[in-house]
Amino acid sequence: MTAQRRERLGQAALWLAVAAIVVFCLFPFYWLINTSLKTGADLSSANLLPPSPTLDNYTSIFKDSAFTMALRNSAIVAGSVTVVSLVIGSFAGYALARLHLPFKFLILAILLSISTFPPIAIAAPIFEIWTDIGLYNTYPGLILPSLAFGLPLTVYILASFFRDIPRELEEAALIDGATRFQAFRKIVVPLGAPGVVTAGLLVFIFAWNEFLFAITLTSTPDRRPVPAAIAFFTGSTQFEIPLGTISAASVVVTVPLIVLVLIFQRRIVAGLTAGAVKG
Protein backbone atom coordinates (compact mmCIF):
# COMPACT_ATOMS: atom_id res chain seq x y z
CA MET A 1 0.00 0.00 0.00
CA THR A 2 1.51 3.31 -1.04
CA ALA A 3 1.65 6.21 1.39
CA GLN A 4 -0.73 8.18 -0.81
CA ARG A 5 -3.31 5.46 -0.83
CA ARG A 6 -3.05 5.06 2.89
CA GLU A 7 -3.54 8.77 3.30
CA ARG A 8 -6.69 8.68 1.14
CA LEU A 9 -8.01 5.67 3.06
CA GLY A 10 -7.38 7.47 6.32
CA GLN A 11 -9.30 10.49 5.05
CA ALA A 12 -12.24 8.31 4.02
CA ALA A 13 -12.28 6.62 7.44
CA LEU A 14 -12.22 10.04 9.11
CA TRP A 15 -15.21 11.29 7.14
CA LEU A 16 -17.06 8.08 7.84
CA ALA A 17 -16.44 8.62 11.54
CA VAL A 18 -17.61 12.23 11.27
CA ALA A 19 -20.78 11.05 9.55
CA ALA A 20 -21.33 8.51 12.32
CA ILE A 21 -21.04 11.24 14.95
CA VAL A 22 -23.53 13.45 13.11
CA VAL A 23 -26.07 10.61 12.81
CA PHE A 24 -25.54 9.57 16.45
CA CYS A 25 -26.14 13.13 17.68
CA LEU A 26 -29.00 14.14 15.43
CA PHE A 27 -31.00 11.01 14.64
CA PRO A 28 -32.86 10.65 17.96
CA PHE A 29 -33.97 14.27 17.79
CA TYR A 30 -35.01 13.76 14.18
CA TRP A 31 -37.12 10.80 15.32
CA LEU A 32 -38.85 13.04 17.85
CA ILE A 33 -39.68 15.64 15.17
CA ASN A 34 -40.86 12.83 12.90
CA THR A 35 -43.20 11.54 15.62
CA SER A 36 -44.53 15.04 16.29
CA LEU A 37 -45.58 15.45 12.64
CA LYS A 38 -47.59 12.25 12.47
CA THR A 39 -51.36 12.06 12.59
CA GLY A 40 -53.08 9.92 15.17
CA ALA A 41 -53.43 6.99 12.79
CA ASP A 42 -49.83 7.14 11.53
CA LEU A 43 -48.46 7.14 15.08
CA SER A 44 -48.62 3.37 15.09
CA SER A 45 -46.34 3.15 12.07
CA ALA A 46 -42.60 3.63 12.22
CA ASN A 47 -41.97 5.33 8.89
CA LEU A 48 -38.80 7.38 8.62
CA LEU A 49 -40.90 10.17 7.15
CA PRO A 50 -44.40 11.01 8.33
CA PRO A 51 -46.75 9.54 5.66
CA SER A 52 -49.10 12.52 5.85
CA PRO A 53 -47.28 15.28 7.74
CA THR A 54 -49.48 17.48 9.86
CA LEU A 55 -49.07 20.32 12.32
CA ASP A 56 -52.18 19.25 14.24
CA ASN A 57 -50.13 18.22 17.27
CA TYR A 58 -48.58 21.68 17.39
CA THR A 59 -51.84 23.57 17.10
CA SER A 60 -53.39 21.38 19.76
CA ILE A 61 -50.64 21.99 22.35
CA PHE A 62 -50.96 25.75 21.94
CA LYS A 63 -54.68 25.44 22.59
CA ASP A 64 -53.87 23.57 25.80
CA SER A 65 -53.60 26.08 28.64
CA ALA A 66 -51.46 23.68 30.70
CA PHE A 67 -48.73 23.94 28.07
CA THR A 68 -48.86 27.71 27.53
CA MET A 69 -48.90 28.24 31.31
CA ALA A 70 -45.88 25.94 31.63
CA LEU A 71 -44.00 28.03 29.07
CA ARG A 72 -44.81 31.19 31.03
CA ASN A 73 -43.82 29.56 34.35
CA SER A 74 -40.51 28.35 32.98
CA ALA A 75 -39.75 31.74 31.45
CA ILE A 76 -40.43 33.46 34.79
CA VAL A 77 -38.51 30.96 36.92
CA ALA A 78 -35.50 30.44 34.63
CA GLY A 79 -35.35 34.18 33.84
CA SER A 80 -35.37 35.14 37.53
CA VAL A 81 -32.77 32.52 38.46
CA THR A 82 -30.53 33.87 35.69
CA VAL A 83 -30.90 37.54 36.63
CA VAL A 84 -30.42 37.00 40.38
CA SER A 85 -27.44 34.67 39.80
CA LEU A 86 -25.77 37.17 37.47
CA VAL A 87 -26.26 40.18 39.74
CA ILE A 88 -25.11 38.72 43.04
CA GLY A 89 -22.80 36.19 41.41
CA SER A 90 -20.87 38.91 39.59
CA PHE A 91 -20.07 40.62 42.92
CA ALA A 92 -18.76 37.38 44.35
CA GLY A 93 -16.92 36.52 41.14
CA TYR A 94 -15.14 39.88 41.19
CA ALA A 95 -14.23 39.60 44.88
CA LEU A 96 -12.75 36.15 44.32
CA ALA A 97 -10.93 37.13 41.13
CA ARG A 98 -9.44 40.43 42.19
CA LEU A 99 -9.52 41.35 45.87
CA HIS A 100 -7.03 40.29 48.53
CA LEU A 101 -9.13 38.16 50.79
CA PRO A 102 -8.50 35.48 53.36
CA PHE A 103 -10.06 32.02 52.85
CA LYS A 104 -10.42 32.50 49.09
CA PHE A 105 -9.56 28.89 48.34
CA LEU A 106 -11.94 27.67 51.03
CA ILE A 107 -14.82 29.72 49.62
CA LEU A 108 -14.17 28.40 46.12
CA ALA A 109 -14.02 24.85 47.48
CA ILE A 110 -17.34 25.30 49.31
CA LEU A 111 -18.99 26.67 46.18
CA LEU A 112 -17.69 23.79 44.11
CA SER A 113 -18.80 21.17 46.60
CA ILE A 114 -22.30 22.69 46.77
CA SER A 115 -22.67 22.31 43.04
CA THR A 116 -22.04 18.58 43.48
CA PHE A 117 -24.84 18.11 46.06
CA PRO A 118 -27.59 15.77 44.93
CA PRO A 119 -30.64 18.06 44.53
CA ILE A 120 -32.82 15.54 46.40
CA ALA A 121 -30.89 16.34 49.62
CA ILE A 122 -32.05 19.95 49.24
CA ALA A 123 -35.49 19.21 47.77
CA ALA A 124 -36.51 16.94 50.65
CA PRO A 125 -36.14 19.47 53.49
CA ILE A 126 -37.26 22.39 51.30
CA PHE A 127 -40.46 20.50 50.47
CA GLU A 128 -41.20 20.42 54.21
CA ILE A 129 -40.09 24.02 54.89
CA TRP A 130 -42.04 25.45 51.94
CA THR A 131 -45.18 23.61 53.01
CA ASP A 132 -44.80 25.13 56.48
CA ILE A 133 -44.15 28.72 55.41
CA GLY A 134 -46.40 28.85 52.37
CA LEU A 135 -43.80 28.88 49.60
CA TYR A 136 -44.93 25.52 48.22
CA ASN A 137 -46.28 25.86 44.68
CA THR A 138 -45.08 29.49 44.25
CA TYR A 139 -42.55 31.15 41.93
CA PRO A 140 -40.13 32.19 44.72
CA GLY A 141 -40.39 28.64 46.03
CA LEU A 142 -39.02 27.41 42.69
CA ILE A 143 -36.49 30.19 42.12
CA LEU A 144 -34.72 29.99 45.50
CA PRO A 145 -33.59 26.33 45.46
CA SER A 146 -32.37 26.64 41.87
CA LEU A 147 -30.04 29.40 43.04
CA ALA A 148 -28.20 26.78 45.11
CA PHE A 149 -26.89 25.43 41.80
CA GLY A 150 -27.11 28.49 39.55
CA LEU A 151 -25.04 30.72 41.82
CA PRO A 152 -21.91 28.55 42.23
CA LEU A 153 -21.85 28.03 38.45
CA THR A 154 -22.09 31.79 37.84
CA VAL A 155 -19.44 32.67 40.41
CA TYR A 156 -17.03 30.12 38.97
CA ILE A 157 -17.39 31.20 35.37
CA LEU A 158 -17.33 34.92 36.15
CA ALA A 159 -14.31 34.64 38.45
CA SER A 160 -12.40 32.88 35.70
CA PHE A 161 -13.39 35.50 33.09
CA PHE A 162 -12.72 38.49 35.38
CA ARG A 163 -9.29 37.11 36.22
CA ASP A 164 -8.32 37.45 32.54
CA ILE A 165 -9.13 41.16 32.31
CA PRO A 166 -5.90 43.19 32.43
CA ARG A 167 -5.42 44.76 35.82
CA GLU A 168 -3.92 47.94 34.34
CA LEU A 169 -7.27 49.20 33.08
CA GLU A 170 -8.73 48.97 36.53
CA GLU A 171 -5.70 50.56 38.16
CA ALA A 172 -5.90 53.48 35.72
CA ALA A 173 -9.48 54.08 36.81
CA LEU A 174 -8.46 53.91 40.49
CA ILE A 175 -5.73 56.50 39.89
CA ASP A 176 -8.32 58.73 38.26
CA GLY A 177 -10.17 58.64 41.54
CA ALA A 178 -12.74 55.91 40.95
CA THR A 179 -13.66 53.73 43.90
CA ARG A 180 -13.07 50.00 43.74
CA PHE A 181 -16.78 49.39 43.23
CA GLN A 182 -16.99 51.97 40.44
CA ALA A 183 -14.02 50.30 38.75
CA PHE A 184 -15.89 47.00 39.00
CA ARG A 185 -19.10 48.43 37.58
CA LYS A 186 -17.64 50.66 34.86
CA ILE A 187 -14.60 48.64 33.75
CA VAL A 188 -14.72 45.01 34.81
CA VAL A 189 -18.37 44.23 34.09
CA PRO A 190 -18.38 45.75 30.57
CA LEU A 191 -15.05 44.12 29.69
CA GLY A 192 -16.22 40.85 31.20
CA ALA A 193 -19.45 40.97 29.16
CA PRO A 194 -18.61 37.80 27.20
CA GLY A 195 -18.24 35.99 30.52
CA VAL A 196 -21.52 37.43 31.76
CA VAL A 197 -23.29 36.27 28.58
CA THR A 198 -21.73 32.81 28.89
CA ALA A 199 -22.65 32.44 32.55
CA GLY A 200 -26.16 33.75 31.85
CA LEU A 201 -26.69 31.23 29.07
CA LEU A 202 -25.44 28.28 31.08
CA VAL A 203 -27.51 29.21 34.13
CA PHE A 204 -30.59 29.78 31.98
CA ILE A 205 -30.18 26.38 30.32
CA PHE A 206 -29.65 24.76 33.73
CA ALA A 207 -32.74 26.44 35.20
CA TRP A 208 -34.89 25.70 32.14
CA ASN A 209 -33.82 22.05 32.38
CA GLU A 210 -34.28 21.74 36.17
CA PHE A 211 -36.72 18.95 36.96
CA LEU A 212 -36.51 17.65 40.52
CA PHE A 213 -37.56 20.92 42.21
CA ALA A 214 -40.08 21.55 39.45
CA ILE A 215 -41.89 18.27 40.06
CA THR A 216 -41.45 18.17 43.86
CA LEU A 217 -42.33 21.76 44.74
CA THR A 218 -45.37 22.39 42.52
CA SER A 219 -48.87 20.95 42.49
CA THR A 220 -50.93 22.90 39.95
CA PRO A 221 -50.54 23.69 36.21
CA ASP A 222 -50.45 27.45 36.86
CA ARG A 223 -47.06 27.09 38.59
CA ARG A 224 -45.64 23.95 36.96
CA PRO A 225 -42.58 24.61 34.72
CA VAL A 226 -42.13 22.97 31.32
CA PRO A 227 -40.15 19.84 32.27
CA ALA A 228 -42.61 18.98 35.03
CA ALA A 229 -45.56 19.67 32.74
CA ILE A 230 -44.16 17.37 30.05
CA ALA A 231 -43.56 14.62 32.61
CA PHE A 232 -47.05 15.21 33.96
CA PHE A 233 -48.63 14.76 30.52
CA THR A 234 -47.07 11.34 30.26
CA GLY A 235 -49.88 9.70 32.16
CA SER A 236 -49.86 7.52 35.19
CA THR A 237 -48.86 4.25 33.62
CA GLN A 238 -45.80 3.59 31.61
CA PHE A 239 -47.04 3.25 28.07
CA GLU A 240 -50.18 5.26 28.09
CA ILE A 241 -49.01 8.52 26.57
CA PRO A 242 -50.36 10.91 23.95
CA LEU A 243 -47.16 10.56 21.98
CA GLY A 244 -47.91 12.98 19.15
CA THR A 245 -48.65 16.00 21.34
CA ILE A 246 -45.88 15.21 23.82
CA SER A 247 -43.38 15.06 20.99
CA ALA A 248 -44.65 18.36 19.62
CA ALA A 249 -44.36 19.99 23.05
CA SER A 250 -40.86 18.56 23.44
CA VAL A 251 -39.80 20.00 20.09
CA VAL A 252 -41.26 23.42 20.94
CA VAL A 253 -39.37 23.71 24.24
CA THR A 254 -36.13 22.41 22.75
CA VAL A 255 -35.83 24.46 19.56
CA PRO A 256 -35.16 27.81 21.33
CA LEU A 257 -32.35 26.17 23.34
CA ILE A 258 -30.81 24.62 20.24
CA VAL A 259 -30.93 27.99 18.46
CA LEU A 260 -29.25 29.68 21.45
CA VAL A 261 -26.60 26.99 21.60
CA LEU A 262 -25.85 27.20 17.89
CA ILE A 263 -25.54 30.99 17.99
CA PHE A 264 -23.37 31.04 21.10
CA GLN A 265 -21.55 27.72 20.70
CA ARG A 266 -18.07 29.19 21.10
CA ARG A 267 -19.03 31.03 24.27
CA ILE A 268 -20.74 27.98 25.71
CA VAL A 269 -17.78 25.72 25.10
CA ALA A 270 -15.50 28.36 26.64
CA GLY A 271 -17.79 28.58 29.66
CA LEU A 272 -18.04 24.82 30.09
CA THR A 273 -14.30 24.36 29.94
CA ALA A 274 -13.71 27.39 32.21
CA GLY A 275 -16.13 26.05 34.77
CA ALA A 276 -14.73 22.56 34.51
CA VAL A 277 -11.01 22.94 34.07
CA LYS A 278 -10.13 26.20 35.73
CA GLY A 279 -11.89 25.27 38.99
Next chain:
Amino acid sequence: MEASAERLRSARGSRRSVFRGERRLGAAMLAPSLIVIALVAAYPIIYAVWLSLNEYSVITPGLSRFVGLDNYSEALSSSAFWEAMKTTLLFTVISVGLELVIGLGMAMIMHRAFRGRALLRAVVLVPWAILTVVTAITWRTIFEPELGFVNTVLTSLGLPGGDVVWLGEEGYALAAMILADVWKTAPFMALLLLAGLQGIPEDVYDAAKVDGATAWQRFRSITLPLLAPAIAVALIFRTLDALRIFDLPYVLTKGANGTETLSLLAQKELVVNRNTGLGSALAVLTFITVMTVSFLYIRFIGGNIRALAEEEQ
Protein backbone atom coordinates in the same frame (compact mmCIF):
# COMPACT_ATOMS: atom_id res chain seq x y z
CA MET B 1 16.58 59.40 57.27
CA GLU B 2 13.96 60.25 59.82
CA ALA B 3 11.67 61.60 57.13
CA SER B 4 12.04 58.60 54.89
CA ALA B 5 11.26 56.25 57.77
CA GLU B 6 8.20 58.35 58.46
CA ARG B 7 7.19 58.13 54.83
CA LEU B 8 7.66 54.40 54.85
CA ARG B 9 5.52 54.03 57.93
CA SER B 10 2.74 56.10 56.48
CA ALA B 11 2.97 54.23 53.20
CA ARG B 12 2.75 50.96 55.07
CA GLY B 13 -0.15 52.33 57.07
CA SER B 14 -2.08 53.42 54.01
CA ARG B 15 -1.31 50.12 52.39
CA ARG B 16 -2.74 48.34 55.37
CA SER B 17 -5.84 50.51 55.20
CA VAL B 18 -6.13 49.73 51.50
CA PHE B 19 -6.07 46.06 52.40
CA ARG B 20 -8.59 46.62 55.14
CA GLY B 21 -10.83 48.53 52.73
CA GLU B 22 -10.46 45.78 50.21
CA ARG B 23 -11.41 43.18 52.77
CA ARG B 24 -14.48 45.12 53.74
CA LEU B 25 -15.50 45.51 50.10
CA GLY B 26 -14.76 41.83 49.49
CA ALA B 27 -16.90 40.76 52.43
CA ALA B 28 -19.74 42.99 51.22
CA MET B 29 -19.51 41.61 47.70
CA LEU B 30 -19.36 37.98 48.81
CA ALA B 31 -22.10 38.33 51.42
CA PRO B 32 -25.19 38.12 49.15
CA SER B 33 -24.00 34.93 47.47
CA LEU B 34 -22.88 33.30 50.68
CA ILE B 35 -26.11 34.20 52.47
CA VAL B 36 -28.26 32.79 49.66
CA ILE B 37 -26.20 29.62 49.56
CA ALA B 38 -26.36 29.24 53.34
CA LEU B 39 -30.16 29.61 53.20
CA VAL B 40 -30.94 27.41 50.22
CA ALA B 41 -28.18 24.80 50.40
CA ALA B 42 -26.43 24.55 53.79
CA TYR B 43 -29.45 25.05 56.05
CA PRO B 44 -31.70 22.60 54.15
CA ILE B 45 -29.06 19.86 54.35
CA ILE B 46 -28.76 20.31 58.10
CA TYR B 47 -32.54 20.40 58.41
CA ALA B 48 -32.75 17.19 56.35
CA VAL B 49 -30.57 15.45 58.93
CA TRP B 50 -32.91 16.65 61.68
CA LEU B 51 -36.02 15.54 59.76
CA SER B 52 -34.47 12.12 59.22
CA LEU B 53 -34.11 11.61 62.97
CA ASN B 54 -37.84 11.98 63.59
CA GLU B 55 -40.99 10.08 62.88
CA TYR B 56 -44.01 11.95 61.56
CA SER B 57 -47.63 11.17 62.06
CA VAL B 58 -49.54 10.65 58.84
CA ILE B 59 -52.88 11.21 60.55
CA THR B 60 -52.08 14.37 62.53
CA PRO B 61 -49.89 16.73 60.46
CA GLY B 62 -47.25 18.44 62.56
CA LEU B 63 -47.09 15.66 65.12
CA SER B 64 -43.65 14.08 65.33
CA ARG B 65 -41.34 12.36 67.74
CA PHE B 66 -37.60 11.86 67.94
CA VAL B 67 -36.64 8.32 66.96
CA GLY B 68 -32.88 8.58 66.60
CA LEU B 69 -31.48 6.44 63.82
CA ASP B 70 -34.62 4.33 63.34
CA ASN B 71 -35.29 5.70 59.86
CA TYR B 72 -31.73 4.85 58.87
CA SER B 73 -31.94 1.31 60.11
CA GLU B 74 -35.26 0.95 58.30
CA ALA B 75 -33.71 2.29 55.08
CA LEU B 76 -30.55 0.20 55.39
CA SER B 77 -32.47 -3.00 56.05
CA SER B 78 -34.90 -2.49 53.17
CA SER B 79 -34.26 -4.27 49.91
CA ALA B 80 -35.57 -1.21 48.00
CA PHE B 81 -32.61 0.85 49.24
CA TRP B 82 -30.00 -1.71 48.22
CA GLU B 83 -31.73 -2.28 44.88
CA ALA B 84 -31.63 1.48 44.25
CA MET B 85 -27.99 1.62 45.35
CA LYS B 86 -27.12 -1.21 42.97
CA THR B 87 -29.02 0.42 40.11
CA THR B 88 -27.40 3.81 40.75
CA LEU B 89 -23.86 2.43 40.94
CA LEU B 90 -24.34 0.14 37.94
CA PHE B 91 -25.81 2.99 35.92
CA THR B 92 -22.98 5.33 36.95
CA VAL B 93 -20.10 2.96 36.25
CA ILE B 94 -21.38 1.73 32.89
CA SER B 95 -22.66 5.02 31.53
CA VAL B 96 -19.65 7.09 32.63
CA GLY B 97 -17.30 4.40 31.31
CA LEU B 98 -19.03 4.35 27.92
CA GLU B 99 -19.17 8.13 27.85
CA LEU B 100 -15.44 8.33 28.44
CA VAL B 101 -14.61 5.88 25.65
CA ILE B 102 -17.11 7.33 23.15
CA GLY B 103 -16.36 10.91 24.20
CA LEU B 104 -12.62 10.36 23.77
CA GLY B 105 -13.20 8.81 20.35
CA MET B 106 -15.40 11.70 19.31
CA ALA B 107 -12.91 14.24 20.63
CA MET B 108 -10.05 12.68 18.66
CA ILE B 109 -12.13 12.64 15.47
CA MET B 110 -13.21 16.24 16.00
CA HIS B 111 -9.61 17.17 16.66
CA ARG B 112 -8.51 15.69 13.34
CA ALA B 113 -11.40 16.90 11.19
CA PHE B 114 -10.16 20.38 10.37
CA ARG B 115 -12.73 21.36 7.80
CA GLY B 116 -16.14 21.63 9.33
CA ARG B 117 -14.92 21.45 12.90
CA ALA B 118 -17.09 24.39 13.97
CA LEU B 119 -20.13 22.77 12.39
CA LEU B 120 -19.32 19.46 14.03
CA ARG B 121 -18.98 21.16 17.38
CA ALA B 122 -22.41 22.71 16.94
CA VAL B 123 -23.93 19.33 16.01
CA VAL B 124 -22.36 17.75 19.07
CA LEU B 125 -23.93 20.40 21.31
CA VAL B 126 -27.45 19.46 20.19
CA PRO B 127 -27.94 16.47 22.55
CA TRP B 128 -26.44 18.53 25.36
CA ALA B 129 -28.93 21.35 24.75
CA ILE B 130 -31.96 19.06 24.82
CA LEU B 131 -33.83 18.98 28.13
CA THR B 132 -33.25 15.73 30.00
CA VAL B 133 -37.00 15.24 30.20
CA VAL B 134 -37.19 15.62 26.43
CA THR B 135 -34.27 13.20 26.07
CA ALA B 136 -36.32 10.66 28.01
CA ILE B 137 -39.39 11.29 25.83
CA THR B 138 -37.22 10.98 22.71
CA TRP B 139 -35.88 7.61 23.76
CA ARG B 140 -39.34 6.47 24.69
CA THR B 141 -40.48 7.20 21.15
CA ILE B 142 -37.52 5.15 19.94
CA PHE B 143 -38.14 2.19 22.25
CA GLU B 144 -41.94 2.30 22.10
CA PRO B 145 -43.02 -1.31 21.39
CA GLU B 146 -45.48 -0.64 18.52
CA LEU B 147 -44.23 2.35 16.58
CA GLY B 148 -40.75 2.60 18.07
CA PHE B 149 -37.75 2.75 15.81
CA VAL B 150 -35.85 -0.12 17.41
CA ASN B 151 -38.58 -2.74 17.27
CA THR B 152 -39.57 -1.82 13.73
CA VAL B 153 -36.02 -2.05 12.43
CA LEU B 154 -35.39 -5.35 14.20
CA THR B 155 -38.64 -6.82 12.88
CA SER B 156 -38.20 -5.64 9.30
CA LEU B 157 -34.63 -6.96 9.21
CA GLY B 158 -35.84 -10.26 10.61
CA LEU B 159 -33.52 -9.95 13.59
CA PRO B 160 -34.36 -11.32 17.03
CA GLY B 161 -35.68 -8.87 19.60
CA GLY B 162 -38.42 -7.34 17.44
CA ASP B 163 -41.04 -8.36 19.96
CA VAL B 164 -39.13 -7.31 23.10
CA VAL B 165 -40.74 -4.56 25.17
CA TRP B 166 -37.43 -2.82 25.87
CA LEU B 167 -38.56 -0.51 28.63
CA GLY B 168 -40.75 -3.18 30.16
CA GLU B 169 -38.10 -5.71 31.06
CA GLU B 170 -35.55 -5.68 33.79
CA GLY B 171 -32.03 -5.33 32.41
CA TYR B 172 -33.18 -4.00 29.04
CA ALA B 173 -34.81 -1.02 30.74
CA LEU B 174 -31.56 -0.12 32.50
CA ALA B 175 -29.66 -0.59 29.23
CA ALA B 176 -32.06 1.80 27.49
CA MET B 177 -31.59 4.33 30.28
CA ILE B 178 -27.81 4.03 29.97
CA LEU B 179 -28.03 4.47 26.19
CA ALA B 180 -30.13 7.63 26.59
CA ASP B 181 -27.66 9.06 29.10
CA VAL B 182 -24.65 8.21 26.95
CA TRP B 183 -26.33 9.87 23.99
CA LYS B 184 -26.98 13.05 25.94
CA THR B 185 -23.64 13.41 27.70
CA ALA B 186 -20.91 11.71 25.65
CA PRO B 187 -20.82 14.83 23.40
CA PHE B 188 -20.31 17.00 26.50
CA MET B 189 -17.45 14.75 27.53
CA ALA B 190 -16.06 15.03 23.99
CA LEU B 191 -16.02 18.83 24.19
CA LEU B 192 -14.18 18.83 27.52
CA LEU B 193 -11.63 16.36 26.16
CA LEU B 194 -11.31 18.25 22.87
CA ALA B 195 -10.26 21.33 24.85
CA GLY B 196 -7.62 19.14 26.50
CA LEU B 197 -6.42 17.72 23.18
CA GLN B 198 -6.04 21.18 21.71
CA GLY B 199 -3.64 21.99 24.51
CA ILE B 200 -1.19 19.25 23.43
CA PRO B 201 1.53 20.73 21.17
CA GLU B 202 1.58 19.13 17.71
CA ASP B 203 5.40 18.88 17.57
CA VAL B 204 5.42 16.26 20.35
CA TYR B 205 3.60 13.97 17.93
CA ASP B 206 5.90 14.90 15.05
CA ALA B 207 8.93 14.03 17.15
CA ALA B 208 7.38 10.67 18.07
CA LYS B 209 6.57 9.99 14.41
CA VAL B 210 10.19 10.67 13.44
CA ASP B 211 11.24 8.20 16.12
CA GLY B 212 8.98 5.64 14.47
CA ALA B 213 6.26 5.39 17.11
CA THR B 214 3.07 3.69 15.89
CA ALA B 215 -0.30 5.41 16.18
CA TRP B 216 -1.17 3.23 19.19
CA GLN B 217 2.16 4.03 20.89
CA ARG B 218 1.60 7.74 20.30
CA PHE B 219 -1.88 7.45 21.83
CA ARG B 220 -0.64 5.42 24.82
CA SER B 221 2.42 7.41 25.70
CA ILE B 222 1.57 10.95 24.56
CA THR B 223 -2.17 11.52 24.29
CA LEU B 224 -3.35 9.65 27.38
CA PRO B 225 -0.82 11.00 29.90
CA LEU B 226 -1.11 14.58 28.67
CA LEU B 227 -4.88 14.34 28.62
CA ALA B 228 -5.07 12.83 32.12
CA PRO B 229 -6.00 16.09 33.92
CA ALA B 230 -8.83 16.80 31.46
CA ILE B 231 -10.02 13.19 31.76
CA ALA B 232 -9.96 13.42 35.56
CA VAL B 233 -12.07 16.58 35.58
CA ALA B 234 -14.55 15.20 33.04
CA LEU B 235 -14.85 11.94 35.01
CA ILE B 236 -15.55 13.71 38.29
CA PHE B 237 -18.21 15.94 36.75
CA ARG B 238 -19.95 13.11 34.98
CA THR B 239 -19.74 10.64 37.89
CA LEU B 240 -21.26 13.04 40.39
CA ASP B 241 -23.98 13.89 37.87
CA ALA B 242 -24.76 10.25 37.16
CA LEU B 243 -24.98 9.36 40.87
CA ARG B 244 -27.79 11.88 41.42
CA ILE B 245 -29.74 11.04 38.25
CA PHE B 246 -33.45 11.60 38.69
CA ASP B 247 -35.22 13.04 35.64
CA LEU B 248 -34.19 10.39 33.12
CA PRO B 249 -35.59 7.32 34.94
CA TYR B 250 -38.57 9.34 36.20
CA VAL B 251 -39.79 10.01 32.67
CA LEU B 252 -38.41 6.94 30.92
CA THR B 253 -39.81 4.26 33.24
CA LYS B 254 -41.00 5.92 36.47
CA GLY B 255 -38.37 3.74 38.13
CA ALA B 256 -40.00 0.48 37.04
CA ASN B 257 -38.11 -2.65 35.96
CA GLY B 258 -34.86 -2.13 37.84
CA THR B 259 -34.33 1.56 37.04
CA GLU B 260 -35.15 3.06 40.44
CA THR B 261 -32.18 5.22 41.46
CA LEU B 262 -31.44 6.57 44.96
CA SER B 263 -32.82 10.05 44.19
CA LEU B 264 -35.96 8.55 42.69
CA LEU B 265 -36.55 6.29 45.69
CA ALA B 266 -36.07 9.15 48.17
CA GLN B 267 -38.38 11.48 46.22
CA LYS B 268 -41.09 8.81 45.98
CA GLU B 269 -40.94 8.07 49.71
CA LEU B 270 -41.12 11.78 50.48
CA VAL B 271 -43.69 13.12 48.04
CA VAL B 272 -45.79 10.14 46.98
CA ASN B 273 -45.82 8.16 50.23
CA ARG B 274 -45.57 11.31 52.38
CA ASN B 275 -43.09 9.56 54.65
CA THR B 276 -40.98 12.53 55.75
CA GLY B 277 -38.68 10.72 58.14
CA LEU B 278 -37.74 7.82 55.89
CA GLY B 279 -37.68 10.05 52.79
CA SER B 280 -35.25 12.45 54.46
CA ALA B 281 -33.09 9.56 55.66
CA LEU B 282 -32.91 8.29 52.06
CA ALA B 283 -32.06 11.80 50.82
CA VAL B 284 -29.27 12.06 53.41
CA LEU B 285 -27.98 8.61 52.42
CA THR B 286 -27.92 9.73 48.78
CA PHE B 287 -26.00 12.81 49.85
CA ILE B 288 -23.51 10.70 51.82
CA THR B 289 -23.03 8.37 48.83
CA VAL B 290 -22.29 11.26 46.47
CA MET B 291 -19.97 12.97 48.95
CA THR B 292 -18.09 9.72 49.63
CA VAL B 293 -17.48 9.20 45.94
CA SER B 294 -16.34 12.79 45.43
CA PHE B 295 -14.03 12.45 48.43
CA LEU B 296 -12.53 9.27 46.96
CA TYR B 297 -12.05 11.00 43.63
CA ILE B 298 -10.30 13.97 45.20
CA ARG B 299 -8.20 11.63 47.34
CA PHE B 300 -7.02 9.51 44.43
CA ILE B 301 -7.04 11.63 41.32
CA GLY B 302 -7.53 15.09 42.76
CA GLY B 303 -3.77 15.64 42.89
CA ASN B 304 -3.92 16.34 39.18
CA ILE B 305 -6.48 19.06 39.58
CA ARG B 306 -4.80 20.67 42.53
CA ALA B 307 -1.58 20.84 40.57
CA LEU B 308 -3.53 22.38 37.71
CA ALA B 309 -5.15 24.94 39.99
CA GLU B 310 -1.78 25.93 41.44
CA GLU B 311 -0.32 26.28 37.97
CA GLU B 312 -3.21 28.57 37.17
CA GLN B 313 -2.36 30.86 40.05
